[in-house]
Amino acid sequence: MNDVSKDTFKILTEDIPEPTSQGGVSSGKIVHGKLIPPQQQIFLFSADDWEAFVEEWAHYQRTQYKIVTRLSASADMGIDVAGFTDDEGFQGAWDNHQCKHYSNAIAPSTAIPEIGKCIWHASEGRFAPPRKYYFIAPKDCGMSLKKLLLNSADLKSKLFEKWDDWCADSITSTKTIPLEGDFLAYVEAFDFSIFTFKPTLDIIEEHRKTPYFAARFGGGLPDRPSAETPPEEPDPNESRYLQQLLDAYGDHNGQPCADTSALAAWPELVAHFNRQREVFYHAESLRNFARDNVPQGTFEDLQDEVFSGVIEVEGAAHDSGLSRVNAVTQAAAQLPLTANGLISVTKIQDKKGICHQLANDDRLKWVKP
Structure with a gap:
């Protein structure tokens, strides 16, 4: 029989304190939990x-x-x-x-x-x-x-x-x-x-x-380098989408636009032209980044997703080819991309630039017959 008296036996308890705060928790940690190092x-x-x-x-x-x-x-x-x-x-x-x-x-x-x-x-x-x-x-x-x-x-x-x-x-x-x-x-x-x-x-x-x-x-992608500045003289790989842009400007002005020198009379079109080249090079830099950091086909999947998001806008009626360019690139900028492995490093400029990559491959047409 236990010699300890009921009057002298006491159970000491202590309230468990609230766990020490770890600060704000990122959405990545909420979704994926703690990242396990590759060596494990x-x-x-x-x-x-x-x-x-x-x-x-x-x-x-x-x-x-x-x-x-x-x-x-x-x-x-x-x-x-x-x-x-x-x-x-x-x-x-x-x-x-x-x-x-x-x-x-x-x-x-x-x-x-x-x-x-x-x-x-x-x-x-x-x-x-x-x-x-x-x-x-x-x-x-x-x-x-x-x-x-x-x-x-x-x-x-x-x-x-x-x-x-x-x-x-x-x-x-x-x-x-x-x-x-x-x-x-x-x-x-x-x-x-x-x-x-x-x-x-x-x-x-x-x-x-x-x-x-x-x-x-897992663990995310590395930092992405800054996009290359477009060279003063367009590269040969820009020829098709730039010709499509010139056709869109001609359609807008009601007169043919054979080359960039013909834009000099319209400063607003020169500025527009330069912006389109900038976003094209943004998309090209993303293509190069993808080649080195994600499996083959990831960037092409992103292009396909942008294409699916803008093709109905491209096919709709517009006042001119320039109106179609602006409507499509704006629609691309607003696309809520959620699934592709590159979304964490994809910018608005990239989504617009992808439209010109698609035009470069004739998947998008700014001037309709």
């Missing part, structure tokens, strides 16, 4: 996602590779993502990126069979030995493997030591590969310094420079 997100990737991520990274190593390809699992020969530096393919200079997506860091018992597979297929003439063979994994290589990869003599010794246990029966499902004869001589002469690893943080930082980073990891 990759732990949630599937094996296919991991290989696709590495492929995205490798594809944009333009200074190193002419072609990047991913082999199917059924015939990979120990090759996941290959980067070729010339037109000779697997018989030329190339790098292999071996992608492992395990819950733990890569151990020697995983890496050495892959190394054995690479050496054996190379000895069979299926490909020239790669220039570099990188192990890549979300949790990197374990310390014991890193030590081996940083010392090619030790790596070679470990492969010889563990060949029968780890390699002989894992290279191909059809037969055991003994380390003997001509193959033994080939392994003895092989350059084991090609085998190394690529730290995951390095790949993430290099992937950050690709158009796929924001789409894969």
Whole structure:
């Protein structure tokens, strides 16, 4: 029986205070919650996602590779993502990126069979030995493997030591590969310094420079550079939309307008012309920004959305081609774009300029027959 008296036993309680304020909360945090850093997100990737991520990274190593390809699992020969530096393919200079997506860091018992597979297929003439063979994994290589990869003599010794246990029966499902004869001589002469690893943080930082980073990891787009100022002399790629503008001015004035010199008599049209070139270059700068920061097709989707938003205005009756230009660009400026990945960096000038890009492609016409 408890010796404590009912009269002396007390339960002390304390009111829970209001949580400390974190200040204002952004709409992004309300919608998406706390952003998970990329180095943690990759732990949630599937094996296919991991290989696709590495492929995205490798594809944009333009200074190193002419072609990047991913082999199917059924015939990979120990090759996941290959980067070729010339037109000779697997018989030329190339790098292999071996992608492992395990819950733990890569151990020697995983890496050495892959190394054995690479050496054996190379000895069979299926490909020239790669220039570099990188192990890549979300949790990197374990310390014991890193030590081996940083010392090619030790790596070679470990492969010889563990060949029968780890390699002989894992290279191909059809037969055991003994380390003997001509193959033994080939392994003895092989350059084991090609085998190394690529730290995951390095790949993430290099992937950050690709158009796929924001789409894969979130966190928003980088700051957008200022739009280029239109050159005094129009560029040849402006020819069609500028001709459409001149046609619209001629339609407005009731007389042909062959070139910009004909606008001198109408200062208000000169100012209008210059403004249209400015917004066109705004849209061109957004096109260039999209090329470097979002997946291919994102900007084209934005153009299609603007087109859908203004085409009924373009097709309506207007007093002149100039009235149509103004009505369409004003309608574009008011479009409530909500879905495209570029909306956070899209300005009113861009939406107007996209109209002239569409006119440049004859998708919009200012003067109707």
